[in-house]
Amino acid sequence: MKRIALLAAGPALAATLAQAQVGVGTRMLTGAEMYLDGSRKMLDEKWVYWDGPRLKAKPPIKWTVVKDPVDEGTVINCNDPASAGGLYGSADIVTKKKFRDFRAHVEFLITKEGGNSGVYLQNRYEIQVLDGDTTSHGMAAVINESRSPYFAYNGIGKWNAYDILFRAARFENGKLVEQPMVTLYFNGKKVHTNQRISQVWGGPNSGIDGGNDGGKGITDTPGGLKLQSEGHDVYFRNIWIKEMELTKPDTDF
Template sequence: MKTTGISTLFFLIVLTATVADAQVGVGAKPAKKAEVLFDGSRAMLDAKWTYWKSPRLSATLPIKWQIVKDPVDKGTVVNTNDPASAGGKYGAADIVTKKEYRDFRLHIEFLIEKPGGNSGVYLQNRYEIQVLDGDSTTHGMAAVINEAAAPYSAYNGTGKWNAYDITFRAARFVNGKRTEQPLVTIYFNGKKIHTNQAISQVWGGPNSGIDGGNDEGKGITDVPGGLKLQAEGHDVLYRNIWIEELDLKKANTDF
């Protein structure tokens, strides 16, 4: 079929509108139906988050993550450098939302202050999207951990804000048996880096998240999970976190 000038123009308008509606990148405002999970305030941190009860948990409430001044822009942010996590003891002081989720659209921004800074964003408190300066492998920056690496070139570097925009579809089950793997699509600083990436298991053992110690991470269960942020004893900051619950009938997370 021959494409006319009018139809081409219409396609470009629709494409532009779709990209604009996606609201991706640093500074993206919450979608209309989204819930703000962190606005920079201590009150919201305490109201919506708690320590995850990992086998290695050694921190006690209230949360010891500090609210600090944004080093780049106005406002305040949270620093993951909990004393209990010193030396890279993930699971010792990780925080998780009190509310649990299945399918969702997530926006989150992070800043790594020093080279080698390490944290992680865990979808459903299971599947890690890596936050690690200096690594572009499947265990490195913006990787779906141990499943798919991301182009390191999309990273803005230390001392600058970065953003993940994620649509996640939870694993599906029939009679308790997993029939469909979880899927994720991710934008990193406005650049699409993973599209409908399947996730096979939880990596990192029982201290990494829900089901991490179940059949070596392969025993995924049919329960929702919170959004978790990892403490590794580094100065990694977070801000502008919001989530919109979805109900994705089809196995498609592309947006």
């Protein structure tokens, strides 16, 4: 167990101390909400296709429910027919609920060599899911902002976990004054601490604000947690999110 002190804003709220376990199989924090439990019901209730410029898929979501290859139960396969050939942005899904600051837990399993997906914070900033890549575009990198901590990857056919604390960009009078920031645990190992994010990468097909000033035109708009479909069999389960409000530019936990 790791203890984290999180500052919650608001006149009636004080700093709270929460216990948070990290890694595969982690249980939800008190006050968190489950967003993907491996069921068709939750997939349809809490997610939609991202309506980006390259959207090709039509509802209902064509991601499929499959048997968990490691444990009991079912999980969600992100391989959508509309994304065949690696057409990212054509069949990505995003939570209906939008967020600013949050703590999230995401578990994924890559079934084959080179398997590719991605986890997008606020539907803007990608935490990469890509087997075989150890660069700043590779596994568990805050894409193009940090190198891949590939050493923490459990490998093909095994479950992996991202534990994320994210603080959204801050604005004053419509101007960006504090960059977004994230701390990430990968399979229980802290791999990024207070990593600042300079822009949205990947262009308009990648996420919100990707087409604004080459991705540098970040806006003060909340966004959902997005999962990417790129024509690969990558499985997801046990995704939960807790809304936060971090008053200070510090996501370390």
